[in-house]
Amino acid sequence: MAATLHDVARIAGVSIKTVSNVINDYPHVKPDTRARVQTAIEELGYQPNLSARSLRSGLTGAITLALPELSLSYFAELADAVIRAAERAGKVVLIEQTNGDRARELEVLTSPRLKMTDGLIFSPLGMGMDDVARLEVPYPLVLLGERIFDGPADHVTMRNVEAARAATEFLIERGRKRIVVIGAHEDEVIGSAGLRLRGYMQALDAAGLEFDPALIGYTTLWHRSNGATSMRALLAMGVEFDAVFGLNDTLALGAMRAIQEAGLRVPDDVAVIGFDDLDEAQYSLPSLTTVNPGRDEIAETAVATLLQRIGDRDGAIGDARQILARYEIVERESTPPL
Amino acid sequence: MAATLHDVARIAGVSIKTVSNVINDYPHVKPDTRARVQTAIEELGYQPNLSARSLRSGLTGAITLALPELSLSYFAELADAVIRAAERAGKVVLIEQTNGDRARELEVLTSPRLKMTDGLIFSPLGMGMDDVARLEVPYPLVLLGERIFDGPADHVTMRNVEAARAATEFLIERGRKRIVVIGAHEDEVIGSAGLRLRGYMQALDAAGLEFDPALIGYTTLWHRSNGATSMRALLAMGVEFDAVFGLNDTLALGAMRAIQEAGLRVPDDVAVIGFDDLDEAQYSLPSLTTVNPGRDEIAETAVATLLQRIGDRDGAIGDARQILARYEIVERESTPPL
DNA sequence: ATGAAAGCGCTAACAT
DNA sequence: ATGTTAGCGCTTTCAT
Numbered sequence: 001m002a003a004t005l006h007d008v009a010r011i012a013g014v015s016i017k018t019v020s021n022v023i024n025d026y027p028h029v030k031p032d033t034r035a036r037v038q039t040a041i042e043e044l045g046y047q048p049n050l051s052a053r054s055l056r057s058g059l060t061g062a063i064t065l066a067l068p069e070l071s072l073s074y075f076a077e078l079a080d081a082v083i084r085a086a087e088r089a090g091k092v093v094l095i096e097q098t099n100g101d102r103a104r105e106l107e108v109l110t111s112p113r114l115k116m117t118d119g120l121i122f123s124p125l126g127m128g129m130d131d132v133a134r135l136e137v138p139y140p141l142v143l144l145g146e147r148i149f150d151g152p153a154d155h156v157t158m159r160n161v162e163a164a165r166a167a168t169e170f171l172i173e174r175g176r177k178r179i180v181v182i183g184a185h186e187d188e189v190i191g192s193a194g195l196r197l198r199g200y201m202q203a204l205d206a207a208g209l210e211f212d213p214a215l216i217g218y219t220t221l222w223h224r225s226n227g228a229t230s231m232r233a234l235l236a237m238g239v240e241f242d243a244v245f246g247l248n249d250t251l252a253l254g255a256m257r258a259i260q261e262a263g264l265r266v267p268d269d270v271a272v273i274g275f276d277d278l279d280e281a282q283y284s285l286p287s288l289t290t291v292n293p294g295r296d297e298i299a300e301t302a303v304a305t306l307l308q309r310i311g312d313r314d315g316a317i318g319d320a321r322q323i324l325a326r327y328e329i330v331e332r333e334s335t336p337p338l
Numbered sequence: 339m340a341a342t343l344h345d346v347a348r349i350a351g352v353s354i355k356t357v358s359n360v361i362n363d364y365p366h367v368k369p370d371t372r373a374r375v376q377t378a379i380e381e382l383g384y385q386p387n388l389s390a391r392s393l394r395s396g397l398t399g400a401i402t403l404a405l406p407e408l409s410l411s412y413f414a415e416l417a418d419a420v421i422r423a424a425e426r427a428g429k430v431v432l433i434e435q436t437n438g439d440r441a442r443e444l445e446v447l448t449s450p451r452l453k454m455t456d457g458l459i460f461s462p463l464g465m466g467m468d469d470v471a472r473l474e475v476p477y478p479l480v481l482l483g484e485r486i487f488d489g490p491a492d493h494v495t496m497r498n499v500e501a502a503r504a505a506t507e508f509l510i511e512r513g514r515k516r517i518v519v520i521g522a523h524e525d526e527v528i529g530s531a532g533l534r535l536r537g538y539m540q541a542l543d544a545a546g547l548e549f550d551p552a553l554i555g556y557t558t559l560w561h562r563s564n565g566a567t568s569m570r571a572l573l574a575m576g577v578e579f580d581a582v583f584g585l586n587d588t589l590a591l592g593a594m595r596a597i598q599e600a601g602l603r604v605p606d607d608v609a610v611i612g613f614d615d616l617d618e619a620q621y622s623l624p625s626l627t628t629v630n631p632g633r634d635e636i637a638e639t640a641v642a643t644l645l646q647r648i649g650d651r652d653g654a655i656g657d658a659r660q661i662l663a664r665y666e667i668v669e670r671e672s673t674p675p676l
Numbered sequence: 677a678t679g680a681a682a683g684c685g686c687t688a689a690c691a692t
Numbered sequence: 693a694t695g696t697t698a699g700c701g702c703t704t705t706c707a708t
Contacts, residue, residue, distance in 0.1 A: 002476075004701055015679045020703065028677055047450045051398065052701035054389035055684050062432065062454060069418055071617055076414035080407055083435050092451050094400065094432045097421050112385045113430050116400060138340075224621035257623040279409055280618070283562035283588075285595040342685055353695045358687065366693055390685035393700050 003044035012040035023048065062092045062117040063306060066108045067144075068100035068125045073278045074248065074295075075123070078144075081299030082121060089307055102126030106134055114139065119306045124148065129190070140309035142302045146192050149322075154309065156302045156323045158293035160192060163327040164199025165206075167245055167273050167291050170329055172207045174336050176243035176271055179204075182217040182230050182255045183247030196247045196275065214239050219251065227254025235262050242270060249274035249281050249290055256284065256334065272334040286333030294325030301325065341382035350378035361386065400430045400455040401644060404446045406438035406463045411616050412586065412633075413461070416482075419637030420459060427645055440464030444472055452477065456648045459640050462486065467528065478647035480640045484530050487660075492647065494640045494661045496631035498530060501665040502537025503544075505583055505611050505629050508667055510545045512674055514581035514609055517542075520555040520568050520593045521585030534585045534613065552577050557589065565592025573600050580608060587612035587619045587628055594622065594672065610672040624671030632663030639663065 005016040012019065014033060021029050022037040029037075040046075054060045065082050067075045083093045094117055098104045105124045114120060119140035124147045127134070132151045135141065141153040146160055171179050181200055188194035197216075204211050214237075217230035227246055234241070235258065244259070246252025252274030259270050266272050266286055274281060277292035301323055308317060343354040350357065352371060359367050360375040367375075378384075392398045403420050405413045421431045432455055436442045443462045452458060457478035462485045465472070470489045473479065479491040484498055509517050519538055526532035535554075542549050552575075555568035565584055572579070573596065582597070584590025590612030597608050604610050604624055612619060615630035639661055646655060 006701080016702085017680080017704085018678055021678080024703085030677065033677080047453060049393070049701050050450065050453045051389050051392035052684090053703075055387070055393050055686085056701080056703045058684080060389065060454070061451075070408060070414045070421070071418045073411065073414070076408045076411070076417075079414075079433070080409045080435065083408070083433060087435075092432055092434070092454065094430055095417070095421060096430070097418065097425075112388065113399075115385060115388045116398070116430065224618065228621065254621060257621065260623060280562065283566070283592060283595070285598060285623075344685080354686085355688090355696080356694055359694080362687085368693065371693080387685050390700090391687075393702085394685080394687045396700080 002049070003046040004049070005046075007044055008037065008040045008046050011044065012037045059310070060116060060118050061090070062094055063303070063310075064094045064096060064114055064117045064120045065123075066096040066098055066105070066120060067123040069097045070095070073250065073280065074276050077278065078123070078295055078299060081296050082303060085300045085303040089303060091303070091307070098124070098126070100125030102128075102131070106131065109134055109137055118310045121302050121306055140306055142306045142309070144298065144302060146190055146195055149190060150320075152320055154305050154321050154323070156298050156305060156325070158298065159324050159327050160195035160293075161199040161202065163291045163293055164196035164245075164247075164275065165203045166199075166327070166329060167275065168200045168203030169207070170289075170331075170335065171243040171245065171271055171273060172203060172209070174243075174271060174338060177209060178212070178215060178241040179243040179245055180215045180217060180231075180234060180239070180241045180255075181245050181247065182219065182227050183222055183251040184216045184218050185220075186218055193247055200245060215241060217255075222248050222251055224250045224254035224257075227251035227256075228258045229254075231255035231258035232261075235259075244270055244272045246272065246274045249276040249278045249288060252288055252290070252334075253280070253284055256286075256288070266334050267336045271336060273329075274334075277330050281330075281332070284334075289332045289335040290330050292328045292330050294327055297325040340387070341384040342387070343384075345382055346375065346378045346384050349382065350375045397648070398454060398456050399428070400432055401641070401648075402432045402434060402452055402455045402458045403461075404434040404436055404443070404458060405461045407435050408433070411588070411618065412614050415616065416461070416633055416637060419634050420641060423638045423641040427641060429641075429645070436462070436464070438463030440466075440469070444469065447472055447475055457644045459644055478644055480644045480647070482636065482640060484528055484533055487528060490658055492643050492659050492661070494636050494643060494663070496636065497662050497665050498533035498631075499537040499540065501629045501631055502534035502583075502585075502613070503541045504537075504665070504667060505613065506538045506541035507545070508627075508669075508673065509581040509583065509609055509611060510541060510547070512581075512609060512676060515547060516550070516553060516579040517581040517583055518553045518555060518569075518572060518577070518579045518593075519583050519585065520557065520565050521560055521589040522554045522556050523558075524556055531585055538583060553579060555593075560586050560589050562588045562592035562595075565589035565594075566596040567592075569593040569596035570599075573597075582608055582610045584610065584612045587614040587616045587626060590626055590628070590672075591618070591622055594624075594626070604672050605674045609674060611667075612672075615668050619668075619670070622672075627670045627673040628668050630666045630668050632665055635663040 008019045009016045070076045123144040135151045143155040185193035219226035219230045274290035277290045281288040346357045347354045408414045424431045461482040473489045481493040523531040557564035557568045612628035615628045619626040
């Protein structure tokens with residue numbers, strides 16, 4: 001059996017209170033008592049029983065991260081960043097995959113398994129504004145993504161509209177006038193697709209360019225294959241264009257493949273920009289210019305915010321906050337130099 | 339405060355034992371008592387306190403998965419598969435990232451945080467055979483990967499040598515005779531690189547082809563950029579070749595980029611095969627022929643094996659087992675048809 | 677500076 | 693079929 005406080009206390013010839021004091025760095029312990037306890041701890045290889053500690057303290061030292069799926073690079077890189085940020089704070093991360101399925105997302109919000117952790121960082125994809133009320137939960141919650149706004153929980157997200165506008169302007173500054181968008185969702189107002197499309201429109205407007213519906217490629221999912229398929233369809237219809245804005249990197253990468261298949265050159269004939277700054281955007285042929293939406297900052301802030309809420313037993317922090325990360329355009333080979 | 343067993347018992351007018359019986363599906367409970375308890379549970383929104391349950395039962399219902407990093411697609415897809423398999427068994431997964439750093443890996447093996455879970459699925463990258471003794475741990479452990487063999491723990495892995503041999507033979511069958519390998523590690527005997535290189539040699543041998551050291555591209559890491567760099571170096575040296583075996587998919591993808599940059603055609607001038615069957619292998623240009631090493635089966639088996647060990651309180655299962663998944667070659671566009 | 681003891685919420689052995 | 697009760701190992705008043 002694993003050693004307990006009592007075992008350590010017995011070996012060290014002190015009470016369990018003293019051992020506890022040593023472990024928790026309570027200041028008033030005589031140096032030589034402390035040393036004796038330390039020796040006993042090492043001798044026994046004592047490690048505290050975390051279940052017991054949790055039961056007593058009500059805190060587990062773990063947080064849950066719920067996201068659609070790790071096979072999507074964006075979420076894998078987000079999870080990586082969240083785990084690193086949590087680790088820096090000495091916390092550990094439990095991952096739930098929802099597949100972006102609304103029912104599963106709602107289920108996760110009330111799952112008993114959440115009690116294994118102190119709070120939830122939640123990146124929904126299937127839920128919408130109608131489900132806002134479901135976010136009134138009795139535990140600390142930080143929301144990610146663009147499915148819900150002004151909900152009852154802290155929300156950390158990116159500047160979708162501004163960043164998409166900047167991406168579009170980046171193409172316009174380089175002389176492109178007929179800019180295809182890949183990945184739009186019919187009638188979506190919020191959600192990443194809706195917001196980024198709005199940014200696109202704003203940029204056209206500001207530049208005095210006319211919006212042409214023929215330039216919009218709709219896809220339901222945002223995988224590489226959807227980008228390629230959508231692009232091929234546009235190509236087949238004979239639409240004329242000189243640039244492509246992929247609403248995320250995988251779409252842009254897929255579209256870039258279709259463009260090259262058709263014998264067009266990137267960036268000479270068609271300039272391409274993506275959104276997300278995935279690791280692989282550096283390694284495509286040509287490498288992909290894209291928007292870094294501040295993923296690391298989002299992860300960092302989400303963890304910090306959640307931990308604040310967890311530590312805030314008497315609601316001193318106040319109302320739900322909206323936090324926006326800084327974005328940045330990363331220029332690579334898929335767009336021409338200025 | 340959250341409701342407890344006592345609250346439910348009081349409302350339902352029974353003892354906590356009865357409530358506990360209902361929750362744990364103990365058979366001998368009168369139907370109407372059960373109904374009364376159920377009503378009380380719903381009324382109070384009772385959810386069991388998992389810390390208390392863990393303290394009492396010694397089991398948490400969670401497992402740890404320790405891997406290098408989620409930003410590497412292979413591990414993201416592995417984690418995805420492990421989480422799904424665990425979920426099917428009603429277990430939850432906590433993820434630790436080691437960055438493939440040996441010191442960090444050894445640290446994870448003895449971390450107190452492991453006590454938050456019932457066992458560990460461990461995919462080391464920095465540890466080696468010298469560290470085998472460190473795997474004698476006082477908790478259920480299942481090992482993944484090719485860093486350690488015949489250790490004291492169950493080991494689930496892929497048929498590296500056979501699969502690499504099959505990949506090489508696949509190229510030979512298509513008439514290729516000068517096959518470059520990208521991603522070799524100097525003097526490595528075990529490890530993915532060492533094993534796969536051995537499979538390559540075996541295939542050459544069996545086909546009566548001579549091994550040419552000039553065809554081996556060494557890289558320390560297995561990112562896309564390493565594949566591209568290594569390939570460019572070989573190209574610059576004027577080495578002649580008609581095929582490339584990337585020891586993993588990202589290397590192959592990087593190499594393919596360098597090949598195309600050099601004006602060579604895939605698969606006509608150079609056939610390319612990878613290893614891993616990542617999602618993105620389907621979407622490259624051309625799509626990548628590769629080896630599916632049985633990742634889903636590995637994840638499934640690792641979880642099942644770990645849960646068996648966890649449930650096996652009196653060591654009835656016996657010694658450490660070695661389990662090998664089935665592999666399969668997935669033919670795509672980067673190799674010519676037979 | 678240290679000790680004694682209560683109790684977090686649950687499970688399970690033991691009663692009835 | 694249901695109730696009583698003793699801990700699981702820890703933190704934390706309250707004493708000393």
